[in-house]
Amino acid sequence: MTGNIDVVVVGGGYAGVMAANRLTQREDVTVTVVNPRPVFVPRLRxxxxxxxxxxAVVDYKEVLAEGVRLVVDNVTGIDANGRSVRLAEGGVIGYDYLVYAVGSGSAGPRVPGAAEFAYPIATLEAAQRLRSVLYDTPLTAPVTVVGGGPTGIETAAELGEHGxxxxxxxxxxLGPYLHPRARRTARKYLARLGVDVLEGPEAAVTAVRSEAVELADGRSVASRVTIWTVGFGVPDLADRSGLLTDTSGRLLTDETLTSVDDERIVAAGDSSAPSDLPFRMSAYAAGCLGAHAADTVLHRxxxxxxxxxxxxxPAMCISFGRQAGIFQLGRKDDTAMPLYFSGRAGKKLKEFACEASVKHLVAEASKPGSHSWPKDGKHRPALLSARRDDAATPVA
Known part of the structure; x- marks a missing residue:
C-alpha cells in the first residue's frame, strides 16, 4: 500500500487511546480519534x-500521542462499503481502516422501577449526576447499592467510609471472582465501614421504588438513593451499521480482532467479541486489546x-475506601488463586493499578509499540477447541 493511510478510531477510552497511540509507529498513518467527550475518563475512578x-478526568493532551487528531463528536453510523463514519454534528470522515472501541456501559435495567428511581454509575455523566444527588442528600439517609461486583463493592465502601x-x-x-478467603476479608472490610451486605438469591432485587428496594424474599429495604451497578451493555452502533454482533451487541471478530464482516474493521476493548468468546471487562484487558488491534491493522x-x-x-483488585484494598492474584485461566494482598498493601497495589492504566497510555504515546502484556497461549486455544468439538458433536 502506498500513500497516506487514514485510520479512524471510534472511542477514546483505554482501548481506543492505546490503539491510536500504537498506530503512530508508521509515519504514513494518520490517526483520528472520535469521542463524545473532550476529556479522557479513567473509569476505574x-x-x-x-x-x-x-x-475522574484526564486531559487528552496527557494521554494521546502528538499528531493524533481528536474529533469531539458521536459516530452515528459506519458505512463499511464506503469506508466512512457519519457524525452526529454532521459530516463524514473517511477511513482506510477503522478501530471499533466504543466501550461499554450499564445495560438498561429490566427490574420494575429501576430506570425511574435508580442511578447508574458507568459513565462520567452518570457518576457526576449521582454525586450531585448525594450532595443534596443527608448523610443519615439510607443509600442502597445494587450489585456485588467490583463497582458495587467499591462504591458502597467509598460511601460507607464517608459515614x-x-x-x-x-x-x-459478594465479589464472584474473589477466592473464598479473599471474600471473607472483603466482608470484614465492608462491616468495618458500616456497610450492610445482603447476599444470596433471596436478596435479588425485584423492584425499585422512590424510597425503597423490594427483594425476592418479600423484604423491603429503605433507600433514599438507589445506585445501580448491575448489568453490561454496549452501544448499538455496530448493529445499527449492519455489522454482525453477539447477543450483547459487541462486534463479532476473529481471533485477530478483525470483524467477521470486513477486514478493514478491527475491534478492541469491551465492545469486541473475538470468536464470540469475549474477554472479561476490565481496563487492563481494554488496553491490551487496543494494542493488539493496532498491531492487527499495522500487519494488514x-x-x-x-x-x-x-x-x-494476572490479577484483579478492589478498593475499600481510601485505607484498604484487596489485590487478588489469578491463574492464567482467569480463576482466583488462594493468594491475595489485603489491607494497606492491597490498597497500594490497587492504586498502582489505577495509575498504571493511564501511565501505559502515556508511555505508548511517547514510545509507540512499547506496551507489552502477560501472554498465555494455552487456555484460550483450549476453550476454543472445546467449543468447536461441542459444536461438532451431533445431538442424540
Missing part, C-alpha cells in the same frame, strides 16, 4: 468521583498476516 476523592448508611445488595455472592498495512490475540489475567 468513577466510584471515587461519586465519593469526592477524584474527578453514609449503606446497604449493598448482591443478589448472589504491511501485507502481513495478523496474529491471534493472546492475553492472560
Amino acid at each position: 468513577l466510584h471515587q468521583l461519586v465519593g469526592g476523592s477524584h474527578d 453514609r448508611s449503606v446497604t449493598l445488595i448482591c443478589g448472589g455472592v 498495512i504491511a501485507g502481513e498476516q495478523p496474529e491471534p490475540v493472546d492475553l492472560s489475567f
Whole structure:
C-alpha cells in the first residue's frame, strides 16, 4: 500500500487511546480519534468521583500521542462499503481502516422501577449526576447499592467510609471472582465501614421504588438513593451499521480482532467479541486489546498476516475506601488463586493499578509499540477447541 493511510478510531477510552497511540509507529498513518467527550475518563475512578476523592478526568493532551487528531463528536453510523463514519454534528470522515472501541456501559435495567428511581454509575455523566444527588442528600439517609461486583463493592465502601448508611445488595455472592478467603476479608472490610451486605438469591432485587428496594424474599429495604451497578451493555452502533454482533451487541471478530464482516474493521476493548468468546471487562484487558488491534491493522498495512490475540489475567483488585484494598492474584485461566494482598498493601497495589492504566497510555504515546502484556497461549486455544468439538458433536 502506498500513500497516506487514514485510520479512524471510534472511542477514546483505554482501548481506543492505546490503539491510536500504537498506530503512530508508521509515519504514513494518520490517526483520528472520535469521542463524545473532550476529556479522557479513567473509569476505574468513577466510584471515587461519586465519593469526592477524584474527578475522574484526564486531559487528552496527557494521554494521546502528538499528531493524533481528536474529533469531539458521536459516530452515528459506519458505512463499511464506503469506508466512512457519519457524525452526529454532521459530516463524514473517511477511513482506510477503522478501530471499533466504543466501550461499554450499564445495560438498561429490566427490574420494575429501576430506570425511574435508580442511578447508574458507568459513565462520567452518570457518576457526576449521582454525586450531585448525594450532595443534596443527608448523610443519615439510607443509600442502597445494587450489585456485588467490583463497582458495587467499591462504591458502597467509598460511601460507607464517608459515614453514609449503606446497604449493598448482591443478589448472589459478594465479589464472584474473589477466592473464598479473599471474600471473607472483603466482608470484614465492608462491616468495618458500616456497610450492610445482603447476599444470596433471596436478596435479588425485584423492584425499585422512590424510597425503597423490594427483594425476592418479600423484604423491603429503605433507600433514599438507589445506585445501580448491575448489568453490561454496549452501544448499538455496530448493529445499527449492519455489522454482525453477539447477543450483547459487541462486534463479532476473529481471533485477530478483525470483524467477521470486513477486514478493514478491527475491534478492541469491551465492545469486541473475538470468536464470540469475549474477554472479561476490565481496563487492563481494554488496553491490551487496543494494542493488539493496532498491531492487527499495522500487519494488514504491511501485507502481513495478523496474529491471534493472546492475553492472560494476572490479577484483579478492589478498593475499600481510601485505607484498604484487596489485590487478588489469578491463574492464567482467569480463576482466583488462594493468594491475595489485603489491607494497606492491597490498597497500594490497587492504586498502582489505577495509575498504571493511564501511565501505559502515556508511555505508548511517547514510545509507540512499547506496551507489552502477560501472554498465555494455552487456555484460550483450549476453550476454543472445546467449543468447536461441542459444536461438532451431533445431538442424540
